[in-house]
Amino acid sequence: MIKTLKKYFLLYLAMFKASFIADLEYRANFFSRILTDVFWYIAQIITFEVLYQHTEKIGDWNVKEMRVFLGLLFVIDAFYMIIIHENLENITEKVRKGDLDLLLAKPVNSQFMLTLQKANTAIFGNLLLGSSWLIYSLMGLEGFNYARLLWLIILFPCSLIVIYSMRFMFSASAVIFTRSENLQFLWWQVYRLGMRPDSMYTPYVKYVLLTLIPVGVIVSIPARALLNPPNLTYLLWPLILVPLLLYGTHRFWNFALKFYSSASS
Amino acid sequence: MKNVIETHDLQRIYQTYQKPEGLVNSIKGIWERKYDSKIALDKTSIKIEAGKIIGLVGANGAGKTTLLKILSGLVTPSSGDASVLGYRPWERKNDFLRQMSILLGQKNQLWWDISPLDSYALLARIYDLDVTHARKKVDELASVLDCKHVLNTQLRRLSLGERMKMEIIGALLHEPKILFLDEPTIGLDIVAQENIRHFLAKYVSEKEPTVILTSHYMDDIATLADSLLLISKGKIVYQGTVEQFTNNTNSELAHDEKVDFEEVIRRFLETESRVR
Amino acid sequence: MLTTGIEILLWVAVFKGAKSATIAGFSEANYLSYALWSAFFARIATSWMYEFKMVEEVSSGSINSIIVRPMSFYEYYLSQLMGYKVVTTFISLIIPIAAVFIFDLPTDLSRLPLATLLCFYYLFLVHTISFIISTMAFHFTKISSLTVAKNLFMWILMGELFPLDLLPEPYKTWVISLPFASGTFTPVAYITGRIGLQTVIEGFMSVTIGLVVLNLIGAYLWRRGLNTYVGTGA
Numbered sequence: 001m002i003k004t005l006k007k008y009f010l011l012y013l014a015m016f017k018a019s020f021i022a023d024l025e026y027r028a029n030f031f032s033r034i035l036t037d038v039f040w041y042i043a044q045i046i047t048f049e050v051l052y053q054h055t056e057k058i059g060d061w062n063v064k065e066m067r068v069f070l071g072l073l074f075v076i077d078a079f080y081m082i083i084i085h086e087n088l089e090n091i092t093e094k095v096r097k098g099d100l101d102l103l104l105a106k107p108v109n110s111q112f113m114l115t116l117q118k119a120n121t122a123i124f125g126n127l128l129l130g131s132s133w134l135i136y137s138l139m140g141l142e143g144f145n146y147a148r149l150l151w152l153i154i155l156f157p158c159s160l161i162v163i164y165s166m167r168f169m170f171s172a173s174a175v176i177f178t179r180s181e182n183l184q185f186l187w188w189q190v191y192r193l194g195m196r197p198d199s200m201y202t203p204y205v206k207y208v209l210l211t212l213i214p215v216g217v218i219v220s221i222p223a224r225a226l227l228n229p230p231n232l233t234y235l236l237w238p239l240i241l242v243p244l245l246l247y248g249t250h251r252f253w254n255f256a257l258k259f260y261s262s263a264s265s
Numbered sequence: 266m267k268n269v270i271e272t273h274d275l276q277r278i279y280q281t282y283q284k285p286e287g288l289v290n291s292i293k294g295i296w297e298r299k300y301d302s303k304i305a306l307d308k309t310s311i312k313i314e315a316g317k318i319i320g321l322v323g324a325n326g327a328g329k330t331t332l333l334k335i336l337s338g339l340v341t342p343s344s345g346d347a348s349v350l351g352y353r354p355w356e357r358k359n360d361f362l363r364q365m366s367i368l369l370g371q372k373n374q375l376w377w378d379i380s381p382l383d384s385y386a387l388l389a390r391i392y393d394l395d396v397t398h399a400r401k402k403v404d405e406l407a408s409v410l411d412c413k414h415v416l417n418t419q420l421r422r423l424s425l426g427e428r429m430k431m432e433i434i435g436a437l438l439h440e441p442k443i444l445f446l447d448e449p450t451i452g453l454d455i456v457a458q459e460n461i462r463h464f465l466a467k468y469v470s471e472k473e474p475t476v477i478l479t480s481h482y483m484d485d486i487a488t489l490a491d492s493l494l495l496i497s498k499g500k501i502v503y504q505g506t507v508e509q510f511t512n513n514t515n516s517e518l519a520h521d522e523k524v525d526f527e528e529v530i531r532r533f534l535e536t537e538s539r540v541r
Numbered sequence: 542m543l544t545t546g547i548e549i550l551l552w553v554a555v556f557k558g559a560k561s562a563t564i565a566g567f568s569e570a571n572y573l574s575y576a577l578w579s580a581f582f583a584r585i586a587t588s589w590m591y592e593f594k595m596v597e598e599v600s601s602g603s604i605n606s607i608i609v610r611p612m613s614f615y616e617y618y619l620s621q622l623m624g625y626k627v628v629t630t631f632i633s634l635i636i637p638i639a640a641v642f643i644f645d646l647p648t649d650l651s652r653l654p655l656a657t658l659l660c661f662y663y664l665f666l667v668h669t670i671s672f673i674i675s676t677m678a679f680h681f682t683k684i685s686s687l688t689v690a691k692n693l694f695m696w697i698l699m700g701e702l703f704p705l706d707l708l709p710e711p712y713k714t715w716v717i718s719l720p721f722a723s724g725t726f727t728p729v730a731y732i733t734g735r736i737g738l739q740t741v742i743e744g745f746m747s748v749t750i751g752l753v754v755l756n757l758i759g760a761y762l763w764r765r766g767l768n769t770y771v772g773t774g775a
Contacts (some may be wrong), residue, residue, distance in 0.1 A: 011390045018387055022378035025419075032686035039693035047702045051551075054565060054707060057558030058551070101339050102374045107362035108391050193547060200554040261341045261355060262279075 011108065012116055019119040026122070034125040041129065044070055044195075059199030061227065064140050069197055069223045071134030076156065076219060078127035080163050086120045088167050089184075092174040100175070100260070111253045115164065138226075151225035151235065158238035159218045165245035166190065166215065168252075175256040194218045214241060269443065269475045270313040270336060275345035277306040277331050277499075305331040307499040308345065313492075315442075316473040320480070320490030320507070324534050328499040329479045330447065336477065337367045337445045350442060363392060366441035370448030373420070373428065374435060380417045381431040385438060392439040399438060406434045410464055426457035433461065437468065444476045450485055462488050483527040495533070545580040549573050565707055571733055574646035575704055578729040581637045583701035585630055585660050586724035591622045592671035592688055599678035599766075615759075619668050626664060630657070648732055656728035659744055663723040666748055669755045670695075676759065679766030700726025706735060718743065720751035 023029070048070065052063035061069065091114065094100045103113050138144055170187040194215030198206050201216075209216030217238055224234050280300040306328045313319055321329045334340040336347060338354035338361065347354060352361035375384040382403070389399040407413040410430045415423055420431065429449065436444065449465075450458045466489055469476060480486055486493065486507065493510050495503035503510060511526050556562075556569045564572065595618050641648045674691065677684050696702075698721035705717050705726040716722060723744040730736040 007390075007393065011387075014387050014390045018376060018379055018383055021383060022376060025378055028683070029686075032683075032690075036686050036690045036693060039690055039697065043693065043697045043702060046697065050703050050707050051555055053709060055555045055559035058554045059558075098369070098372055101334075102367075102369065102372060104339055104357065105337060105362060105365075105367045106391055107359040189544060192544060196547060196551060201550055205550075258341070261339060 008109075008112060015117055016119045016121075020121045022118075023121045029122040030125055033122050034129065037126045038129065041070075041074060041133070044073070045133075059197040061197060061199070061223075064137070065223075065227045066197070067137035067140065068134070068226060069219060071130065071137045072222050072226070073195055073219045074130030075127065075134050076159050076163075076222070078123055078130045079156065079160055081123045082120050082127065083160065084115060084164050084167070086118050087115055088164075088171040090118075091171045095175055095260075104257070104261075110257070111250065115168070141227075144226075148226050152222055155222040155225055155235070155238060158242050159222060161242045161246060162214055162217050162238070163191070165249050166213070168249045172249075172253055172256050175260050190215055194220070197223065210237070211241075214245070217241065267315050268312045269315040270311070270347070270349050270477075272309055272311050272336075272347040273345055274308045274310055275306060275332075275335060275342050275347050276304070276308050277328075277335060277340065278302050278304050278343045304499045306335070306342070309499075309501055311494065311501060311504065313475065313477075315475050316469075317491045318469055318476040318478060318489050319492050319494055320478050320486035321494045321496065322479070322483075322486060322530060323496035327496045329496055331499075332496065333367075333445050333447055333477060333479060337365060338362070339367075363439065364441055365443040365445070366436045366439065367445040368432060368436045368447065368449055370446075370451040373432060375420050375428075375431060377421050378419060380419055381434070382416050384420070384431075385435060388435055388438050394439055402438060402440075403434060406437060409467065410434065410460065426453050426460075429453060429457065429461065433464070440472065440474075442474055444474050446476060446478045446480075448480055449478070450480060450482055458482065458484070465489055483530055486530075487526045545577060548576040548580065552576055565704075567733075567735060568647070570645075571647050571735070572704070573644075574641070574648050574733045575729055575735070577637050577640055577646065578648070578732055579701045579725050581633065582656075582660050582725045582728050583696075583699060584633070585626055585657075586663055586667065586699060587692065587696070588622055588626070588664070588667055588671070589688060589692060591618050591625075591668075592674060594618070595671055595675040596678045596684065596688070599675045600682065615668075615672055618671075619665070622664065622668055623661075626661070647734065649734055650732075652732050655741065656731050659723050659731075659741060659748075660725075660728045662745065663720065663748055666720055666751050666755065667695075667724075669752060669759055673755065673759045673762060676762040676766045679769055695721055695724070698722065699724040700729070704730060704735060706730065718747055720744075720748040723748050 045067075048058070048063070048066050051058065052066065056062060058066065094103070094114075100114075103110055106113065138146075167187055170183045173183060190213060193209060193213070194217075198209055198216040198220035201209060206216065210220075221234055221238055224231065279302075281303055309332065321332065323329050331340065335342050336349055336354055338357045341355045350361060350364055352358055354361065375381055376387070385399065385403055386396075388394075389396055403416070404413070407416055407430075410433070412427055412430045412434075415427050415431075420428060423431065433449070446465075450461055453461070462485060465476075468474075469489075476489075478485065478489060490507055493503060493505060493507050494501055495510070507526060511529055552569065552572045556564070556572070562568065595614075598614075638650070640646065641650070670691065674684065674688060677687065698716060698719055700722055705722055706713060708716060717726065717740070727736070727741055727744040731738075731741050
């Protein structure tokens with residue numbers, strides 16, 4: 001067991017290194033990604049700053065707390081873009097070009113390879129930007145208990161797995177239905193639901209967003225960990241949800257593969 | 266000699282949706298779909314001995330790639346059974362995958378933007394290979410293939426011939442017992458083709474893996490193959506050596522064997538297409 | 542549609558947190574109406590599909606057809622764009638109008654034609670900008686990120702995120718006077734009664750100025766791009 005974990009860990013490091021070497025070729029990408037995402041960050045920040053000119057609270061939080069929420073959103077999204085995004089985007093193409101076959105012929109877990117093969121190291125600039133905003137927003141909170149940041153060690157990976165699991169369900173269906181552009185668009189809409197604090201939604205919707213379609217877990221729960229006094233129901237829920245989601249993706253992937261190898265010729 | 270590959274009544278049928286003609290039928294097709302059954306591979310039973318090179322020949326769509334994909338575990342058969350190195354290929358057990366290698370002629374398994382050496386480092390991790398040993402192997406293989414000078418250049422900067430050589434090294438790195446080669450020389454110039462043929466012949470005589478080779482270049486088959494599997498419309502229509510095949514079908518002519526073989530195959534394929 | 546729902550929920554939450562029943566003088570229902578209509582208008586005013594095609598054509602270098610009739614490149618895609626937009630606008634108009642009646646949202650439907658006209662007039666500007674971007678394809682190979690950045694930038698200034706008149710001065714006057722506001726804010730604010738005819742007229746004027754300036758720039762860049770292209774050979 002330990003041996004397998006070690007193998008996959010070292011394999012991931014090797015793939016990350018290879019990704020970095022490959023990305024060095026395209027240095028312009030680093031800057032163009034920052035350029036595009038900077039506008040997105042600005043749009044989110046300005047929207048809330050303007051809204052808060054006219055209201056005290058949105059959901060449970062005031063303007064300073066909302067800035068933290070956005071900071072967390074930026075950082076988590078950057079991690080997702082670096083580690084996972086490019087791989088899931090390319091599933092359709094891999095299936096179409098037959099590259100999936102080459103992956104299946106290797107003695108490693110195909111879901112692992114498919115998910116983590118390429119890291120988009122160019123997005124690192126965005127991670128820096130997002131982290132700066134997060135730190136800036138935390139400094140603006142009076143009496144912030146910095147020990148709370150330790151929660152993020154558990155919660156960040158959980159959030160990433162939640163994004164991954166949900167996105168994976170959408171993307172992996174490309175293995176079954178070869179045309180899935182609409183599904184990608186649908187995913188983006190669903191993901192957006194998680195970009196607003198869960199407390200903003202009506203109770204019924206909020207419940208759904210934390211359980212059935214758990215995009216609400218992605219940013220809202222780490223935000224609660226930092227901003228509210230510890231509420232174990234919220235903070236420990238991801239630990240239950242995450243193994244369930246991972247198991248779900250595992251079963252779904254096996255199903256998709258069976259379909260794939262029975263349908264191709 | 267031990268049988269490395271055995272199949273019993275291996276069959277692969279798949280459904281294709283019959284696209285209707287015209288507007289009325291297209292509308293009807295929304296709730297009433299007609300399916301066509303296509304037999305890609307029809308009840309095949311073959312036995313292949315260890316250490317042999319088998320040439321798989323047939324027209325496009327005859328079932329070569331299907332057979333190859335079933336034996337390498339990429340496609341699940343509709344019925345029947347197969348055993349490769351003692352495993353059922355489509356169960357894709359890691360122990361099986363570690364001992365086999367598949368080279369698909371037009372596809373790259375190596376990363377496009379990094380050097381072959383960097384890709385091999387990754388492969389070594391995937392196949393749990395000892396790093397120094399792997400490095401040595403790479404050097405050996407690259408010397409024979411005469412491509413050591415480009416090992417450190419990014420894959421996308423290499424010519425097609427050099428890329429193919431790199432792919433071959435990658436496929437042989439983990440010293441597989443079974444090698445599936447699907448069109449390994451496609452698109453290469455004559456010199457590169459011969460290079461690779463010589464290399465494969467030498468490698469097989471030294472390491473004795475079992476090789477299943479498909480190719481549209483009859484020179485590949487004639488030079489390399491010990492046995493011939495001729496497949497037509499999903500059925501194996503001939504199983505035996507290349508010489509026997511040429512002799513059986515062309516007993517009167519006694520010309521140069523290579524030309525004969527190609528002629529004979531061409532006539533065979535022509536009759537095939539006419540009968541369709 | 543889902544995103545409109547999110548925006549509406551956001552405004553509901555904003556009002557819950559605010560201490561008064563009005564924000565900047567307008568009721569909650571007014572803002573909900575704004576959110577609804579801004580989604581609709583923003584969809585009309587955004588176009589990247591044809592820009593993508595234009596860039597493709599320039600970078601793939603179907604040079605002969607481009608050199609011979611440069612004006613028709615611009616006009617061809619303009620007519621494609623407008624045709625597409627007119628059709629989709631009419632079809633998608635059903636949803637906001639239905640929502641207005643079902644939920645009784647404050648909307649002055651008599652103002653709708655003029656508002657739509659302004660938005661379509663704004664599309665000419667969008668097209669000119671796309672044209673300018675496509676001239677970049679003469680010089681650079683990968684400009685997709687330029688398109689994305691430009692779209693995001695324009696999106697912020699259009700007013701879909703929030704009514705631009707909520708901005709504090711001096712930003713408020715400045716941003717509203719830019720032609721981009723005519724894409725969403727001005728038409729929608731006009732329909733929901735936030736602004737009057739005066740601002741709409743000013744919108745038409747700023748878009749006109751924008752059109753003149755950008756078309757001049759575009760024509761210049763086009764000629765320069767063609768020269769470079771022909772100079773280096775096909």
